[in-house]
Amino acid sequence: MATFNFHVTGTKRELVPVYIRFSDGCDTFFIVPSSFKVNPNFWSNKGQTLISSDNDDDEFLLNLSGLKIRINKEIRKHSGEYSKEWLENIITKYNNKKSVDAETMNQYIERFIAEAKKGDRANKSSMNLAPGTIRILEGFKRIFEEYQGIYTAKRIEWHKDKEKHDGKEKPLRPFRSVDFEDINIDFYNAFVIFLRDEGYALNTQGRFIKSLKMIMKKSLQDKVHNNREFEYEAFRGISEKTDAIYLTTDELNKIYNKDLTKFPRMDLARDAFIILCETCLRISDYSKIDINIRTIKGKRYIDINQTKTGTKVIIPLTPRFEAIWKKYGNKLPRIPEQHVNRYIKTIAMWCGITEEIRGEGVKFGKKYQKSEPKYSLISCHTGRRSACSNMYLAGISLKDIREISGHSSDKQLLDYIKVTKEETAVRLSEHPYYSGLKIVS
Numbered sequence: 001m002a003t004f005n006f007h008v009t010g011t012k013r014e015l016v017p018v019y020i021r022f023s024d025g026c027d028t029f030f031i032v033p034s035s036f037k038v039n040p041n042f043w044s045n046k047g048q049t050l051i052s053s054d055n056d057d058d059e060f061l062l063n064l065s066g067l068k069i070r071i072n073k074e075i076r077k078h079s080g081e082y083s084k085e086w087l088e089n090i091i092t093k094y095n096n097k098k099s100v101d102a103e104t105m106n107q108y109i110e111r112f113i114a115e116a117k118k119g120d121r122a123n124k125s126s127m128n129l130a131p132g133t134i135r136i137l138e139g140f141k142r143i144f145e146e147y148q149g150i151y152t153a154k155r156i157e158w159h160k161d162k163e164k165h166d167g168k169e170k171p172l173r174p175f176r177s178v179d180f181e182d183i184n185i186d187f188y189n190a191f192v193i194f195l196r197d198e199g200y201a202l203n204t205q206g207r208f209i210k211s212l213k214m215i216m217k218k219s220l221q222d223k224v225h226n227n228r229e230f231e232y233e234a235f236r237g238i239s240e241k242t243d244a245i246y247l248t249t250d251e252l253n254k255i256y257n258k259d260l261t262k263f264p265r266m267d268l269a270r271d272a273f274i275i276l277c278e279t280c281l282r283i284s285d286y287s288k289i290d291i292n293i294r295t296i297k298g299k300r301y302i303d304i305n306q307t308k309t310g311t312k313v314i315i316p317l318t319p320r321f322e323a324i325w326k327k328y329g330n331k332l333p334r335i336p337e338q339h340v341n342r343y344i345k346t347i348a349m350w351c352g353i354t355e356e357i358r359g360e361g362v363k364f365g366k367k368y369q370k371s372e373p374k375y376s377l378i379s380c381h382t383g384r385r386s387a388c389s390n391m392y393l394a395g396i397s398l399k400d401i402r403e404i405s406g407h408s409s410d411k412q413l414l415d416y417i418k419v420t421k422e423e424t425a426v427r428l429s430e431h432p433y434y435s436g437l438k439i440v441s
Helices: 055-077 084-095 105-117 131-147 153-166 185-197 202-221 249-257 264-279 283-288 319-327 337-350 380-393 398-405 410-416 421-429
Strands: 003-007 016-023 029-038 293-296 299-305 312-316 356-363 366-373
Touching: 003 055, 016 084, 029 055, 029 084, 055 084, 105 131, 105 202, 131 185, 131 202, 131 283, 185 202, 249 264, 249 337, 249 380, 264 283, 264 319, 264 337, 264 380, 312 398, 337 380, 380 398, 380 410, 398 410
Parallel strands: none
Antiparallel strands: 003 016, 016 029, 293 299, 299 312, 356 366
């Protein structure tokens, strides 16, 4: 059982630090300063209090008593090894108790998202946060509030409908406020279990944890709190290998040549998707493509700074891009991203892109085998992934692909390219090393 006491040394009449001597009853023992000071002649280590005091000492005794209560509370809920850093963090948080009107973590998250939408929050490249990042933060805000038992009317209705459908009663979580000083390893473990029990995939859990760490980092920079436990190695992200796919040139030809004249909205979605496949750009850059086209030595290029990273890329226009651009009067088709994501799946299904993609997933903390038709996995980002993969298969060097895609390293790009082992083997079989060698008899 962990124990601690206050300890003072010295006989001088000047104030000296009050130390905390901590032991877990086994091998762990350390001493840290409590941040409080006292005249050693008026303190009793045996009695753990002042030998004599007056009204001026009431605040000192109250603070010391409060710190003792706080440490005992943290000991009761702590799991794992104790360390000096753990105790120092408790002391720091205790000495930075908030005033009644201080901004809570929930209030900060709401303000941060509102400022991001107005363009008042930037990423590490000094660029405005991308709309996709803001949507992820909004999703984190919702799930973080639900962890605390705070539900919107819409989500309460959703839970009721789910109970009727599943035939299982799942009560809403009781209210439990979580603030900056509560974000520690114990919270991390409990939050991950909550996300798992809610049925979120590992990568979705990882996005929520990444958002949490982002909020904690930004609020620390804003001097809203002094809690740095989120920086510990154990406060790690979560991820799994995804079933991200790319479309081959034959599959893209089928989609491009599909007659959609009777379905104008699908026609728009298909053309917008093909543009992403032809340019290797993210959907966040789509809206500014046609205003960043310029001519270099008689040929036209997209000259653009990527929204997500700020990286400058210059991309040659393909004949297919030119055809779509002219189709809309030297403009690009305009249609919301979610509409492209929805329609392109149906179009791909009509084109016979129905290969079963098999893989392994994790849900409710258990692994399971899954199989999905390829068309159901297609989204806007498949366009960028397809461009990289098809350029690689066409024999374009990784260095040149990176100049187009904006990836910072070959390793990062290779992780992004989704070429199967079979496709690599076929490509290698056509290399002169394999096709040109002669057997000497």
